[in-house]
Amino acid sequence: MRSAEDGFGGPQSITTDVCIIGAGPVGLFAVFECGLLKLKCHLVDVLPRPGGQLSEIYPKKPIFDIPGYPSILAQELVDNLMVQIAPFKPGFTLGERVEQLKKQPDGRFKIITQKGTEIQAGAVAIAAGLGCFEPRKPDIPDIQIFEGKGLEYMVSDPEKFRDGDVVIAGGGDSALDWAIQLSAVAHSLTLVHRSATFRAAAHSVETARQLESQGRMRIIVNAQLHKLLGNGHLEAVEIRHNDGRIETLQANVCLPLFGLSPKLGPIAHWGFDIQNNQIPVDTEKFQTSVPGIFAIGDINTYPGKLKLILCGFHEAALMAQAAFKYIKPQEHLSFKYTTVTGIQGL
Amino acid sequence: MTVVDRQGASRSLEVPLGISLNLMELLKAEGFPVEGLCGGMAMCATCHIEVLEGLEKLGAQTEAELNMLDTLPKVYPASRLACQIPLSPALEGVVVRLAETE
Ligand SMILES: Cc1cc2nc3c(=O)[nH]c(=O)nc-3n(C[C@H](O)[C@H](O)[C@H](O)COP(=O)(O)OP(=O)(O)OC[C@H]3O[C@@H](n4cnc5c(N)ncnc54)[C@H](O)[C@@H]3O)c2cc1C
Numbered sequence: 001m002r003s004a005e006d007g008f009g010g011p012q013s014i015t016t017d018v019c020i021i022g023a024g025p026v027g028l029f030a031v032f033e034c035g036l037l038k039l040k041c042h043l044v045d046v047l048p049r050p051g052g053q054l055s056e057i058y059p060k061k062p063i064f065d066i067p068g069y070p071s072i073l074a075q076e077l078v079d080n081l082m083v084q085i086a087p088f089k090p091g092f093t094l095g096e097r098v099e100q101l102k103k104q105p106d107g108r109f110k111i112i113t114q115k116g117t118e119i120q121a122g123a124v125a126i127a128a129g130l131g132c133f134e135p136r137k138p139d140i141p142d143i144q145i146f147e148g149k150g151l152e153y154m155v156s157d158p159e160k161f162r163d164g165d166v167v168i169a170g171g172g173d174s175a176l177d178w179a180i181q182l183s184a185v186a187h188s189l190t191l192v193h194r195s196a197t198f199r200a201a202a203h204s205v206e207t208a209r210q211l212e213s214q215g216r217m218r219i220i221v222n223a224q225l226h227k228l229l230g231n232g233h234l235e236a237v238e239i240r241h242n243d244g245r246i247e248t249l250q251a252n253v254c255l256p257l258f259g260l261s262p263k264l265g266p267i268a269h270w271g272f273d274i275q276n277n278q279i280p281v282d283t284e285k286f287q288t289s290v291p292g293i294f295a296i297g298d299i300n301t302y303p304g305k306l307k308l309i310l311c312g313f314h315e316a317a318l319m320a321q322a323a324f325k326y327i328k329p330q331e332h333l334s335f336k337y338t339t340v341t342g343i344q345g346l
Numbered sequence: 347m348t349v350v351d352r353q354g355a356s357r358s359l360e361v362p363l364g365i366s367l368n369l370m371e372l373l374k375a376e377g378f379p380v381e382g383l384c385g386g387m388a389m390c391a392t393c394h395i396e397v398l399e400g401l402e403k404l405g406a407q408t409e410a411e412l413n414m415l416d417t418l419p420k421v422y423p424a425s426r427l428a429c430q431i432p433l434s435p436a437l438e439g440v441v442v443r444l445a446e447t448e
Contacts, residue, residue, distance in 0.1 A: 053383075057384060057389055057390060058384070058387075058389060061387075130381075130383055136418065136419050137419065138419035138420065139419065139420050139446075169419075170417065170419075171416050171417065172413075172416065172417035175417075194416075194421075195416055199412060199413045199416045256419065258417055258418060258419040259417050259418075261390065261391070261392070262383070
């Protein structure tokens with residue numbers, strides 16, 4: 001059998017010029033600016049898809065202050081950025097949080113994720129925005145004990161739940177969408193929602209109600225998760241109805257899906273200065289207090305800082321120049337317009 | 347109005363009138379640890395408060411606010427998002443508590 005020990009499916013090791021932590025709009029555009037200077041980039045994000053706040057918080061909102069676009073939907077901007085950076089063939093490690101960032105004696109950097117992926121890079125651009133998007137967790141005792149042991153906050157692979165007895169808590173779009181999808185593979189599926197009605201998209205609610213009438217899903221409203229039970233692994237979930245009644249549901253999987261919210265996370269321990277959850281940088285290189293580590297976009301601060309996509313794009317351009325000089329101090333860097341050189345992919 | 351912070355300490359605030367601000371913006375300006383990261387569109391719930399006194403004075407909730415509150419793991423019968431409460435004389439005597447961050 002293949003296992004992590006013999007290198008299959010286990011932690012990966014990657015080498016790149018610039019490792020970009022955070023695949024929000026600013027991290028994505030940094031790939032373009034680095035690419036123009038022939039620097040190869042690798043992006044890491046804890047979310048399973050690129051886009052940062054734009055994809056996670058407001059994908060369908062129009063943005064009105066992107067130069068050249070009188071109006072563009074947030075998700076459309078992300079999709080366009082992905083097209084724009086494609087020629088530079090960036091690497092992506094998605095769904096993994098960067099835990100450690102270490103400077104090596106030779107001036108290069110080692111980045112390690114919580115799943116053990118290692119990235120060796122000549123320079124690092126932190127484009128971590130407001131921090132890692134983390135799941136909102138329900139307030140139930142001993143919840144950490146069951147994390148990874150039947151309790152999950154995100155669905156990465158629905159197959160993982162095949163034939164499981166699944167309890168989903170939440171009433172938003174993602175709770176309903178996953179309830180619908182997982183009802184096709186699970187042995188049993190129960191959706192628990194605190195209110196009497198669902199405010200999620202009407203067609204999802206309708207589909208869920210149909211599945212309920214076909215006996216493929218049970219929907220319990222006016223109830224909340226109360227307690228998780230099990231010995232080493234989740235075995236049952238206690239729910240509390242709003243009238244006070246406690247009911248026990250047999251379950252080996254519980255998915256509280258209450259959305260995500262950003263938390264600064266591990267960045268606080270990487271050895272550079274942090275002020276009010278932000279990283280102070282200079283405005284020539286956008287460098288942190290550690291040479292070779294840059295910070296761009298919402299995560300940084302300097303006199304006059306505005307948390308705008310536009311400003312992050314500017315920062316990315318200047319950062320790329322500085323990263324080039326850090327990685328290749330001997331090489332001469334000449335400034336060229338894209339109209340002159342076109343886009344030469346990597 | 348009075349604000350109870352996450353440590354349980356309460357402080358009374360002067361509500362500035364005549365400028366179009368909302369309660370989230372006032373709480374931020376007064377130095378309370380309220381992020382307000384979506385800028386006041388009821389999209390992030392970082393300004394979640396529980397209204398302890400005077401809920402009825404605060405006006406109706408929008409669809410967007412109700413939708414956001416409905417997705418949170420923990421809410422109270424008198425939960426509101428401060429960004430959806432415009433500053434007005436109605437806030438006189440109102441008491442709110444900053445909800446815990448998850
Ligand atoms: C509702 C709303 C409306 C807005 N409207 C506008 C507007 O009209 N115009 C405008 O210019 N701006 C607007 N903004 C602000 C804009 O979205 C931000 O300035 C922009 O998203 C910043 O981009 P970023 O790439 O720096 O960070 P983000 O978009 O926050 O992306 C950072 C990424 O880094 C990841 N990350 C962080 N830490 C780690 C780690 N340790 N490991 C792995 N991944 C990590 C996060 O998961 C995230 O995906 C708005 C914001 C909101 C919330």
